[in-house]
Amino acid sequence: MRLRAPFVAGLLILALGAPSAQAAPRSWYAYYLDARDKHIPAKRWKNALEELEQAVKLKPDSVLTEQTYGLNFEDYLPYFYEGKCHFALGDFNSAMRMFNIEEKAGKIQQRADLWKELRRLRAEADANQRGVDTAEKVRTLTQEVAKLRLRATELHKAGNYDEALKLLAQAEGTAKVLDAGTQGEIATATQRIRDEKTRVEEATRRTQRIEKAMADGLKLLQEGNPPEAKLKFEAVLAQDPSHEGALEGRRRAEAEILASTTKENREALLQQGRSLFEAGRYADAQRPLAEAAADPSATEAQALLARARSYVEGIQKQKEIRSRADQLLSEAEKLIEKRLFPDAYVRLGSALELEPENVRARDRLLSVGRLIGEETLNRLFPNQPPVLTFFVPSGEGKVITTSAEGPRIEVVGAALDDRGLSHIQFLQGGKVVAEVDLLDSLPRKQDLRRTFDLAKGPNELKVIATDSLGATQEQAFLVTRTPLIYERAWFFPSAAASSAAIIGLGFAVQRTRRRRAVRNRFNPYIAGAPVLEDDMFFGRHKLLARIMNVLHHNSLMITGERRIGKTTLLHHLRKALEHDEGTDYQFFVVSTDLQGVPESGFFDAVMSDVADQLPLRPETREALRFRRGRESYDGRDFSHDLQRVVEDLAVRTPKKVKLALLIDEVDVLNDYSERVNQRLRSIFMKTFSEHLVAIMSGVGIKRIWKSEGSPWYNFFDEIELTAFTREEGEALIRQPVEGVFRWAPEAVEAILAYSELKPYIIQKFCIHAVNQMLEEGRTTITAADVEAVRPLVLFERAEEAAPVRETASA
Numbered sequence: 127m128r129l130r131a132p133f134v135a136g137l138l139i140l141a142l143g144a145p146s147a148q149a150a151p152r153s154w155y156a157y158y159l160d161a162r163d164k165h166i167p168a169k170r171w172k173n174a175l176e177e178l179e180q181a182v183k184l185k186p187d188s189v190l191t192e193q194t195y196g197l198n199f200e201d202y203l204p205y206f207y208e209g210k211c212h213f214a215l216g217d218f219n220s221a222m223r224m225f226n227i228e229e230k231a232g233k234i235q236q237r238a239d240l241w242k243e244l245r246r247l248r249a250e251a252d253a254n255q256r257g258v259d260t261a262e263k264v265r266t267l268t269q270e271v272a273k274l275r276l277r278a279t280e281l282h283k284a285g286n287y288d289e290a291l292k293l294l295a296q297a298e299g300t301a302k303v304l305d306a307g308t309q310g311e312i313a314t315a316t317q318r319i320r321d322e323k324t325r326v327e328e329a330t331r332r333t334q335r336i337e338k339a340m341a342d343g344l345k346l347l348q349e350g351n352p353p354e355a356k357l358k359f360e361a362v363l364a365q366d367p368s369h370e371g372a373l374e375g376r377r378r379a380e381a382e383i384l385a386s387t388t389k390e391n392r393e394a395l396l397q398q399g400r401s402l403f404e405a406g407r408y409a410d411a412q413r414p415l416a417e418a419a420a421d422p423s424a425t426e427a428q429a430l431l432a433r434a435r436s437y438v439e440g441i442q443k444q445k446e447i448r449s450r451a452d453q454l455l456s457e458a459e460k461l462i463e464k465r466l467f468p469d470a471y472v473r474l475g476s477a478l479e480l481e482p483e484n485v486r487a488r489d490r491l492l493s494v495g496r497l498i499g500e501e502t503l504n505r506l507f508p509n510q511p512p513v514l515t516f517f518v519p520s521g522e523g524k525v526i527t528t529s530a531e532g533p534r535i536e537v538v539g540a541a542l543d544d545r546g547l548s549h550i551q552f553l554q555g556g557k558v559v560a561e562v563d564l565l566d567s568l569p570r571k572q573d574l575r576r577t578f579d580l581a582k583g584p585n586e587l588k589v590i591a592t593d594s595l596g597a598t599q600e601q602a603f604l605v606t607r608t609p610l611i612y613e614r615a616w617f618f619p620s621a622a623a624s625s626a627a628i629i630g631l632g633f634a635v636q637r638t639r640r641r642r643a644v645r646n647r648f649n650p651y652i653a654g655a656p657v658l659e660d661d662m663f664f665g666r667h668k669l670l671a672r673i674m675n676v677l678h679h680n681s682l683m684i685t686g687e688r689r690i691g692k693t694t695l696l697h698h699l700r701k702a703l704e705h706d707e708g709t710d711y712q713f714f715v716v717s718t719d720l721q722g723v724p725e726s727g728f729f730d731a732v733m734s735d736v737a738d739q740l741p742l743r744p745e746t747r748e749a750l751r752f753r754r755g756r757e758s759y760d761g762r763d764f765s766h767d768l769q770r771v772v773e774d775l776a777v778r779t780p781k782k783v784k785l786a787l788l789i790d791e792v793d794v795l796n797d798y799s800e801r802v803n804q805r806l807r808s809i810f811m812k813t814f815s816e817h818l819v820a821i822m823s824g825v826g827i828k829r830i831w832k833s834e835g836s837p838w839y840n841f842f843d844e845i846e847l848t849a850f851t852r853e854e855g856e857a858l859i860r861q862p863v864e865g866v867f868r869w870a871p872e873a874v875e876a877i878l879a880y881s882e883l884k885p886y887i888i889q890k891f892c893i894h895a896v897n898q899m900l901e902e903g904r905t906t907i908t909a910a911d912v913e914a915v916r917p918l919v920l921f922e923r924a925e926e927a928a929p930v931r932e933t934a935s936a
Contacts, residue, residue: 171211554587682842785817873909
């Protein structure tokens with residue numbers, strides 16, 4: 127018994143003191159917090175992903191203010207942080223997928239800073255992925271073009287011109303999506319081979335003509351027809367003046383003519399030949415003139431014979447060219463039918479060499495070149511069906527199942543295809559109910575919006591998109607219609623009882639809203655700063671649409687008096703360009719304000735804004751000559767850097783790149799030297815300028831830059847900002863406070879009259895009139911309020927008449 131107690135105690139000590147054979151399992155928040163607070167700040171992305179994946183296994187749903195341990199609460203957003211890790215590792219597709227999952231969970235939207243960061247990272251991931259995809263395509267196409275050019279060079283050296291031209295045609299079609307330098311090199315090589323081919327073929331035809339004319343001349347001599355024989359030998363000598371056989375043949379023919387004619391005969395023949403020549407019958411004039419010219423002293427006959435032969439040969443040559451060109455065009459058409467596009471391209475190129483003004487050959491050449499490029503792209507990158515994305519109803523899978531109350535449902539989404547969309551079909555119950563024909567434009571992106579009438583119960587809907595090559599993609603919807611509340615039996619009895627209460631409540635809410643607005647001194651009008659909010663942007667929407675329509679191919683100058691709204695218009699133009707999805711162009715926008723910028727710092731200031739506002743890759747920034755604080759940065763440096771920027775942007779999008787420079791307060795350029803102005807204009811004339819567009823705004827340009835001596839003469843399309851129309855002015859007055867305050871009609875009329883419909887003055891009157899009303903605790907702005915503030919507005923307007931920076935308007 128004495129041994130037993132120590133033994134048990136020892137076992138207890140060992141049991142309590144020994145480490146656990148198996149560690150306790152970790153909780154979801156341990157994995158999550160280690161990833162978020164330790165690994166991600168230390169940029170240990172892979173470790174963070176491993177921890178987050180374990181957390182998601184234990185707790186798959188995102189949640190806000192979830193209790194972890196004790197009284198600690200954390201926002202649990204694992205997919206957002208997984209997306210950040212994938213983004214940092216360069217896996218942009220996985221990053222976007224995780225961001226979408228987090229967005230769909232519906233929690234992160236309640237955390238404004240994280241929601242903003244998610245959208246920014248997702249947009250950058252999308253742009254970067256498109257850049258990766260585009261860069262990979264460019265590498266593949268560049269390699270293909272290099273192979274074609276190398277093989278073409280080998281065939282050219284071997285004298286196989288047609289085969290070399292066929293390969294260069296394929297290279298040229300493929301290079302249309304590459305840089306202009308490569309396209310230019312291919313065009314130069316193609317022209318060089320065509321010129322050499324033309325020289326060789328012409329030399330061959332010349333030899334054949336000489337051999338045939340010599341044979342015909344000798345035969346005619348043998349047959350006793352020296353005049354015709356002389357003409358044949360003359361034709362040979364026109365091409366080879368030192369040809370011994372032709373010289374001897376002509377001598378023999380002339381000797382026989384002289385032996386068989388008299389001087390009187392030859393005089394008569396000269397007279398006959400002269401008459402025929404003057405009548406334009408050059409071919410008929412040749413024989414009598416040939417006989418008359420046999421006499422070495424008959425210089426007139428010899429001169430007329432040379433001219434007649436030249437005319438006849440010229441006419442014959444034109445006929446031969448036309449016949450040859452028609453033959454080449456006919457052969458090209460047959461080859462096009464057989465889809466032998468490179469062979470057809472060679473024939474059409476030869477036809478254009480013969481007849482450079484042949485419109486049909488030129489048009490067909492351009493068309494065939496495009497077909498060659500498409501054929502090569504299809505071979506290297508097989509066509510994929512369009513991509514369909516739907517926002518309403520949302521869902522995944524071949525069939526999206528949803529329900530709807532009421533008799534209609536709107537389907538909203540977008541179709542995308544890199545080869546262009548040819549048409550869209552909307553079906554209901556298996557029947558086509560609407561179709562959109564896009565063959566004329568073949569857009570790469572098409573917004574989809576269609577309202578369907580629903581029957582009670584299940585409804586089968588479908589959207590089918592077809593691309594330019596016939597590939598299709600479809601999305602089906604199974605929509606079950608449930609009755610609206612008013613379609614249910616109990617609705618009408620209860621509605622009557624509720625309506626009176628609702629009406630009373632509405633009046634009460636409106637009164638409360640107005641009292642709160644008066645208490646908080648609600649005043650939405652803006653005068654003294656650019657109008658940045660969309661709901662306060664009035665009167666310029668049509669002008670903005672017009673600018674968007676012409677901007678793809680034109681630089682613009684926006685002029686107008688101070689405070690008419692130029693800065694505001696530039697701000698909203700920037701937003702419109704950044705969200706422009708309906709064209710083949712991708713705009714990258716940079717805003718620059720030149721107020722206070724000296725001439726020596728102009729190029730540095732603009733490039734500083736470019737570097738700050740565009741998401742350039744690190745290697746591109748390293749390649750720029752621009753450095754902050756650098757003492758000297760001139761137009762050549764600026765031109766060099768702009769080209770690097772355009773090249774960087776080109777790999778981020780499959781669309782055509784447009785770098786849009788929005789330059790405000792451009793009047794300062796009037797004070798710069800002509801050298802700086804000329805240098806800036808020259809940049810827009812360089813080879814990469816097709817990717818540049820400038821939108822400048824100022825006051826004095828219209829007055830100063832319209833002389834022919836100006837560097838900017840006839841460079842811009844000018845748009846002048848003027849006062850509002852009456853309807854636009856009234857909208858600016860009434861709409862900002864609609865539903866909160868009331869405008870008396872007389873007050874509106876007074877402001878329209880006093881402001882001369884200038885938006886800045888309208889805003890000034892509105893600000894002060896609303897403040898006047900608020901001071902008296904009312905909710906209606908009267909004409910008396912307007913009259914009371916009129917002296918103050920006019921005084922402020924006079925104070926601001928000096929040339930200061932424009933700050934507000936429409």
